[in-house]
Structures are given as C-alpha cells and as structure tokens.
Amino acid sequence: MPFGQIGARVDRYAYTNNLANTSAATKLLFALSVLVICVAAQSQIVPFFVFFMNTTLLLVYAKISAKFYWKMLLYPLATALLSCVLIALFFGYGEPLTEISTPWFTWTIFKSGVAMAVSTFLRVAGGLSCLYFLVLTTPVTDMLITLRRLHVPLILVEMSLLIYRYIFVLLEIASQMNTAQDMRLGNTNWIIKIKSTALLAGNLFIRTLEQGERTFTAMSARGYDGEIRTLDDLPHPRFELIIGILFFDVLLILVSVLLPSQWSLLT
C-alpha cells in the first residue's frame, strides 16, 4: 500500500530530523502562522518566498532527503498545475487576453483567469511547503500533546490519538490478510482477486474492531478511566525563537500589504 510506505517514512523523518529536538509549540507556531499569511496574502511574491524559505529550512537545517521531498511535492503539484491550466483556460471574466477562433467556435481566454491560475498555483505550492515543514519535523503525537497543553477539548485530542493509532492497525491487518490470501493463491486471477478483496474489506472492519476492544479491555485493566495520560516531556519553547518567529511574521505581513496586489507575475 503506497500510503503505508509514505506515511511510515514521514513518521520516521518526524522523529529523526535535525529539528526534532526543537519544541513542538515553536514549530507549530511557525508553520501555522506562515501558512495563514501565505494563503491570505494578495501578492504573488509572498507564497513564492514562503515556498523558497520552507524548502531551505527543510533541506539545509532539518536535513530531509531532497529526493524524498521532491517526490512528496511532485504529485500534489502536478495535480495543482493541471487544475490551474484548466482555470486559466475556462475561468475568469472582464478583459480578454486572447481569442482562439476556429470555424466552429471562438474561445476567449481572460486575463483575470490566467492571473487567478498563477496565484492559485503559487498559493498551493507555498501552503504545501508549510504543511510539509510541519509534518516532516514534528511527530503527530508531539502535536497532540501540544494541543492538550493549549487546552483543546480533551475528548478531541484523545479521539485523535485513538484514530491515529487505528489507521496503522487497520493498514497492518489489511496487509497481513492480503499476504495470507496471496499465500493461499487468493489473487491469482481477476475474478478471484475481486472476491478476495470483498472478503478482506468485510472482515477487516470486524477484525480491527475486535482488536480495538481487546486494547480497550487491556487499558481498563490498567486503570484507564477515559483519559489517556502520556508522559509530557516535550522541550519548552525558547523565548528568543518565539520572538524571532513573530518578528518574521510581521515582516511577511508588511511585504504582503506593502507590495500591492498588482505586483505579480501576470496582470
């Protein structure tokens, strides 16, 4: 399963990268604030700059493999590019850029449509780089512990922990059942394969639920009272880093306000 591989690799990087020992709160503050500014900015230079900076941080400071990073970027960016080409061709209004005339129909491409497509693509790239910065440097459990420190409703954090765990249980059981089916020649031809998949899907649900209930029983036996207590030994955020990030955010906001929206690659 491709998710299993990518997800596991993302998880591994999150624990082993060079920024793993920085406090999760600092990284969350940085990634989320930059993300919001990047997506809200009207000018096209801001997302471009954000993308460049996050990529540098990830590759130079966190020491993520460049090959893996590009592989992760490739698929979403290719989809975004395709969508943006369509937006440029079909959408927009007002001043036309060119007209394509054929004997059967005339096709108008609008300036605003092309401008919309370019900013959308840059926004997607900038936003993605912020997301990747967050996930490649910070383990999901650290994020959840930080959320609990910030007094996010406990039930929400706990359901997230359980669901996160169950995603991997579900995938693991699916792969085990698939191996068992393979060994018993359950995937030899197309029709048998469909039948096997149906069996797998139905049994997977019940098998995982049963495993979950066993976990629940085990937890209850160890004094589980509806609250998962994990060791909260995350490093605390460093004051100068927080100030630095806030200063940087203000700088980005100033750039996005002062450089008017016309300052773009295409107007």
Place this chain on the structure above:
Amino acid sequence: MHIMEGFLPSPWWELWMAIMIPIEIYGIYRISFVTKNNPKTKPLLALVGAFIFVLSALKLPSVTGSCSHPTGSGLAAVIFGPAIAAVLSMIVLVFQALLLAHGGLTTLGANVVSMGIVGPIVAYGTWTICKKAKVNSSFGVFLAVALGDLLTYVATSVQLALAFPTSAGFIDAFAKFGTVFAVTQIPLAIAEGILAVFLFDFLVKYKGKLLSTIGTINLPSALKRGD
C-alpha cells in the same frame, strides 16, 4: 473532494472555517456525552474514524484542484448521527492533510463543511426518512450513503464555483466543476453504498447491542445480541 491546501482564495477559506466552528463545538459536546455514558463506544468511534481515513485515502485525482474518492462519512452519520460524524471527519481530514498532503489546514473548513457536514446530514436525513417509510434497512443504508457521497461532491462544486467565477456567472462555473466530478463520482457513490450495506450488516450482526446503546439507530430487540 478534498480541496488542496491554498487552492481557495482569501474570503472563502475563512468563511467556511467560520461556518465549521460552531457545528464542531456542538459535535464535540455530543461525542463527550456519548463516550461519558458508555466508554465502550470509544473503540468503535475510533475505528469508524480510521475507516473514513482509509476510504477517503483511495483517491482518484480529478482536474479541479480536488479529487474523487469514497467518503465513508455517510456510514458514520447513519451509526452515530451527523454531529459526531462531523467531529470524526474533522480529525480524519487533519490527519490526511498532515500525512498525505491530501486536503489542507486552511481549506479544512471547506472540506469539513462538504464531507463532514453536508454529506452526513443528507445521509442521516435519508436514513431517517427510509426508516419512517419502513423501507428495507439495507436499501435504506445504500441510499443514504450513496446520496450522502454524491451531495458531498455537489457541495464541493458549489464551494469551488463560488471561489472561481466565470464570465457567465455562478451557475456556469458550478456546471463546469459539477460535470468533472459527476463522471467519476456517480460510480464511486454506488460502490460506496454497496460497501456500506455490507459493513452495516456486519456491525448489526456482531455489535448490535453496542450500537443500540448509542441510540441513533433503534434496532429491533431480536438484533440486540452480542456486545
């Protein structure tokens, strides 16, 4: 239907986020009520969440800055009601954004409104009507889940059409986005409906007692066996 990170321009992602928040707060209230009364429902809730994750990770890219896939939130709505389905969908969407770059954090509002709110409400409504009309429960689940899935995509098309206007106005943009989705989504909705019927039957057969404690579906007493 996840709209990717950064795809929606500025007034729109904030707007959907604002619509999402009060509904999520109500959902969190509901979920803590259910789990406090019966802590044994937690594994089931988490499993259904993981199930939504796996189902909606099976994506087919579609050329509208979004993609087509089964949603899984329809079944969650039938079992737990739309408010809890909204919370589960939100958690799953955050994980998908973080682990798969599928959807995004700023577009979370828009994605939750379509997949976690509109879809489940439609599914739950259809299921309730089918139950009142005494339709066969398998067919009821099928119809509820398939319609919930389809309406999720209609909602996404509306969101995209509002954000990306064309010269001919909103209806034209909506038709353009809707056409792209309809091709891939109608077969997927039917497939998801059939899958949901199987899973629902499994659940009722083996976990009928647990389901009836949640209280959203009233099972005939003959089915309340097992735990």
